Amino acid sequence: MALLTVERLVKTFGDVRAVDGVGFQVDEGRCIALLGPNGAGKTTTIRMLTGLLRPTSGEIRMEGVAPGQDYRGWIGYLPQSPAFYGWMTGREYLIHAGRLCGLSAKEAARRSSELLERVGIGAAGKRRIAGYSGGMKQRLGLAQALIHRPKLLVLDEPVSALDPIGRREVMSLLGELKAETTVLFSTHVLHDAEELCDDVLIMRSGRIAVGGPLERIREQDRKPVLTLETEGDAGSRSWLEGWLRRLPDGIEASSRTASGVRLAARDLDAARSAVLRELAEADVRVAKLEIGQTTLEDLFMKAVGNP
Amino acid sequence: MRTWLVLFRKEWLELLRSYRLIWLPISFLVLGVSQPITAYFLPDILASSGGLPEDVVRSIPLPNASEVMAGSLQQFGTIGLLLLALSSMGAVSNERASGTAAMILVKPVSYLSFITAKWASILAISWLSFAAGYVASWYYTVTLFGSVGGPSVIAGLLYFGLWLSFVGTLALLFSSLLSSPAAAAFGSLALAALLQVAASSLPFEQPWNPGRLSQLAAGGLDAALSDGGSAWLTVAVTATAIAAALYLAARSLQGHSRS
Numbered sequence: 001m002a003l004l005t006v007e008r009l010v011k012t013f014g015d016v017r018a019v020d021g022v023g024f025q026v027d028e029g030r031c032i033a034l035l036g037p038n039g040a041g042k043t044t045t046i047r048m049l050t051g052l053l054r055p056t057s058g059e060i061r062m063e064g065v066a067p068g069q070d071y072r073g074w075i076g077y078l079p080q081s082p083a084f085y086g087w088m089t090g091r092e093y094l095i096h097a098g099r100l101c102g103l104s105a106k107e108a109a110r111r112s113s114e115l116l117e118r119v120g121i122g123a124a125g126k127r128r129i130a131g132y133s134g135g136m137k138q139r140l141g142l143a144q145a146l147i148h149r150p151k152l153l154v155l156d157e158p159v160s161a162l163d164p165i166g167r168r169e170v171m172s173l174l175g176e177l178k179a180e181t182t183v184l185f186s187t188h189v190l191h192d193a194e195e196l197c198d199d200v201l202i203m204r205s206g207r208i209a210v211g212g213p214l215e216r217i218r219e220q221d222r223k224p225v226l227t228l229e230t231e232g233d234a235g236s237r238s239w240l241e242g243w244l245r246r247l248p249d250g251i252e253a254s255s256r257t258a259s260g261v262r263l264a265a266r267d268l269d270a271a272r273s274a275v276l277r278e279l280a281e282a283d284v285r286v287a288k289l290e291i292g293q294t295t296l297e298d299l300f301m302k303a304v305g306n307p
Numbered sequence: 308m309r310t311w312l313v314l315f316r317k318e319w320l321e322l323l324r325s326y327r328l329i330w331l332p333i334s335f336l337v338l339g340v341s342q343p344i345t346a347y348f349l350p351d352i353l354a355s356s357g358g359l360p361e362d363v364v365r366s367i368p369l370p371n372a373s374e375v376m377a378g379s380l381q382q383f384g385t386i387g388l389l390l391l392a393l394s395s396m397g398a399v400s401n402e403r404a405s406g407t408a409a410m411i412l413v414k415p416v417s418y419l420s421f422i423t424a425k426w427a428s429i430l431a432i433s434w435l436s437f438a439a440g441y442v443a444s445w446y447y448t449v450t451l452f453g454s455v456g457g458p459s460v461i462a463g464l465l466y467f468g469l470w471l472s473f474v475g476t477l478a479l480l481f482s483s484l485l486s487s488p489a490a491a492a493f494g495s496l497a498l499a500a501l502l503q504v505a506a507s508s509l510p511f512e513q514p515w516n517p518g519r520l521s522q523l524a525a526g527g528l529d530a531a532l533s534d535g536g537s538a539w540l541t542v543a544v545t546a547t548a549i550a551a552a553l554y555l556a557a558r559s560l561q562g563h564s565r566s
Contacts, residue, residue, distance in 0.1 A: 050413045054561065073415040083406030085317075099313040100414040144410070225533040 002063060003028040003182050004049070004151060009058035011044050018044045020206035021058075026152065028063070031178040033193035034186040037304055042186040043080065045203070046156050048185070050077045062152075073101060076150035080157045082141030086130030088141050090121060093129060094147055101148035105226035108147070117142040119173065135166035142173065153177065157184035159192060171195065196295045202303045209303040214296070222293050222304070224268035226251075226275060229288035232259030239282045248274050260288075310416055314424035322432055327394050331432055334390055335383065335440030342379040343447040346370055354460055374454040375461065377529040379444040380467055383437060384521050388499065391436070391471060392478045395429045396492035399483035399556065408560070418557040422483070426553055429475040441467075459527040462467045466527070466538070469545055470520035474499045483556040517545040 004026040011019040018089065019041040026032055034042050047053040049060060050102065051072050062071040083092055091112050098108030103293065116125040119139040124132065138161065145153060160169045174196055177183060187193055193200060194214070201211040210217060230236035244253055250266040251274070265271035272291055279286055322328045345352075350367055353359055370378070370510065373416035399422070402408035441464055445547065448455060477498055502518030519541050 045561055052409055052413060070415060075413065077410075077413040079409060081406065081411060081566060085321070085407055087321060095316055096313065097410075097414065100308070100310055100411065100416050102415065220353075 004025065004063070004184075005059075005061045006049070007059045007061075008046060009045065010043075010056045010057045011048060011053065014215065017206050019048070019055075022203070022208055022210055023058075024201055024208060026182060026184055027199075028151075028182055030199055031183045031197045032185075032199045032201065033197035034184065034201050034203065035188065035190065035193055035300060036186075036209075036293060037188065039205075040203040040304075041204055041206040043156055046077075046154055046184075048074055052152055072080070073148065074151045076145035076148065076153045076157045078138075078141045078145045078153075078158060081161065082137055082144075084129040084132075084137065084140065087128060089126055089128055091116060091125040091138075093140065094125075094143055097144040098147040103148060110299060111147055112143075115146055117244075118171065119143045135162055138162060138166065138170065142170070146177070149181075151179050151182060153183045155183065157187060158185055160187065161187065190296050190300055200296070202300060204304045212298065217299065218293065218296070219299070221299055224265045225254075225290075225294055225298075226263040226265060226271060227260070227274070227288070227290040227292075228263065228286070229260035231285040231287050233285055236284050239284055243278060243282070251275075256260065311420045311424055314411075314416070314420055315427055318424055318428035319431070322428060327432060327447070328435075329363060330434040331390060331394060332439045334467070335436040336443050337440075338382045338387055339379050339440030339442075339444030340447055342382055342444055343375045343451050343509075346375050347451045348428060372448050372453070372455045373459075373529040374554055375448045376444065376455055376463065377525040379448075380463065380521065380525050380528070383467065384503075387437065388471065388474055389458055389496065391429075391433055391475055392492045392496050394432070395475055395478045396482055396495075397488035398425045398429065398479050399560070400486050400491060401490050403483075403560075404486065412560070418560045421494070422479070422553055422557045422560065426476060426479055430472050433471045433475050437471055438464065438470055448464065455528065462527040463524040466520050466524035469542065470517070470524065472547060473517050473520065473545050476552045480552040480556045483559045514540040515544045517541060517548060520545065 006025070007023045009019055009022040010017065017142075022041070022045055034045065036042050044053065048055045051070075059067075061067060062074055065071040071268060088096065094112035094115060095105075095108045098111055099105065103111065113122075113125070113264070116122045119142050120134075121136050121139050121143075124136060129137070129140065138158070142155075142158070145155070155174075159170050162170060172193060174183065174185070178196065181198075185196075191208040197214060199211070199213050200217060202209045237259065244256070244261065247253065247263075248271075251263050251271050253261050254264045255262045263271070263275075268291070274290070279289070310316070347369075350365075350369070353367070399408070402411075408421075412418065445455065445460055474495055477495035478491055481494040482488065485491050485494065502516055503521065504518070505519035506513055506516045506522060508526070514537060523538050523541065
């Protein structure tokens with residue numbers, strides 16, 4: 001069931017076509033990641049979805065809402081760098097946001113206390129926002145996006161401004177949230193997308209280069225990959241040098257560093273046993289050997305990298 | 308309507324927390340009080356400064372009560388107007404630059420409510436400050452110079468209050484059209500001054516010109532300043548201009564929302 005349908009969305013700023021014919025569907029209950037390098041049009045697309053920016057052309061439809069009708073009440077939005085009234089307290093801001101979404105004073109107060117606890121800034125609720133750290137603002141931003149139980153949660157780069165600990169915490173919070181509501185978030189951190197989402201949309205210069213369920217996209221482009229890292233001592237290096245020159249059939253080096261190599265294989269099982277035998281015979285000091293499939297990063301580089 | 312009240316409450320709280328609700332009325336009080344007091348003591352001040360011969364000082368006539376009240380209005384019309392324009396110049400542009408406007412406008416809030424809640428708070432602070440200063444000025448004038456006619460004082464309050472509201476609305480409009488608060492303050496004050504100069508110095512009658520409002524207020528108090536024209540068209544045009552400015556400001560929010 002498509003909660004949100006976007007068709008042929010275009011936005012031009014002067015001569016620049018920032019978004020150029022984007023179309024996709026967001027199914028209810030899914031978690032969608034919008035990926036792409038900087039300047040690909042992710043934020044512009046998101047701002048059009050939230051109604052902050054009027055599309056030059058194209059259509060955005062929300063399930064259960066007549067075309068042209070205001071659907072902002074169904075969406076919760078967290079911008080890239082959320083801004084608040086510094087003179088309000090965190091709790092006051094949440095109540096303000098809740099009441100603007102149509103909650104009664106009592107309900108808004110109850111939701112605010114609940115969400116402050118949930119995003120982990122319960123103790124700071126009574127302090128002025130001007131004194132909040134970046135991570136706390138991000139959490140408050142998440143809380144204000146959730147205050148009215150939106151059907152669709154739209155997050156623009158929710159974790160890119162956070163330190164590793166804050167990132168970890170917000171990610172696990174998002175992991176919980178995606179069980180409750182539909183989530184669309186943009187990011188350029190592929191690892192985050194891989195960890196959370198069901199579907200991906202990879203954007204490149206205003207268009208969608210690749211899109212669909214993560215599983216299917218991976219399946220389509222699945223190739224066995226071996227990553228070998230040695231400790232980088234002289235013996236291992238010279239062995240690596242020699243071995244790469246006489247690689248068995250069906251294996252080829254796709255990229256290499258001074259101490260390691262990334263190999264693409266035709267037959268994974270054959271390649272695995274060949275490599276393991278070789279490593280044991282030559283007594284190489286292996287630091288890491290990873291045998292698996294192409295990752296989202298390989299896919300991303302392929303979709304975005306070469307024009 | 309309920310969302311409008313929530314927005315207005317926020318504006319009011321901001322006025323309070325930024326102390327504008329305190330320093331603006333106090334500034335107007337000082338302006339209003341200083342005019343009758345300096346007018347009253349002017350001969351003494353001149354005599355003690357010793358620059359003028361005594362008979363010249365004695366021959367300076369003490370102004371009458373209406374002239375003093377009209378003088379206070381002039382103070383409100385210059386320094387008071389500047390203070391109000393400065394306090395509301397960033398009403399929209401600051402919120403847009405910092406991104407707080409975007410956080411509010413993704414909620415189911417109409418652009419017009421967002422603008423009119425700000426407008427109502429500007430009007431509230433303007434009327435409050437002006438009324439405080441005007442009543443204080445009236446009190447000192449009556450005490451020091453004798454009574455002034457009640458109806459003309461009230462008419463003065465209403466006309467001048469409308470003039471302040473008009474300029475406050477202009478500041479709000481410019482603040483949503485221009486990204487720089489200083490440009491918004493300058494734009495609204497310059498336009499107000501232009502209208503005022505046109506109303507007082509062009510050789511034909513301009514019953515439609517909102518710039519006449521301050522003249523109307525002063526003219527009711529001091530007949531020498533009156534231009535004798537009728538007021539209703541001025542008031543009607545001003546009210547229409549305010550409504551149009553609010554509509555334009557709300558429209559520009561939508562167009563400008565790329566940040």
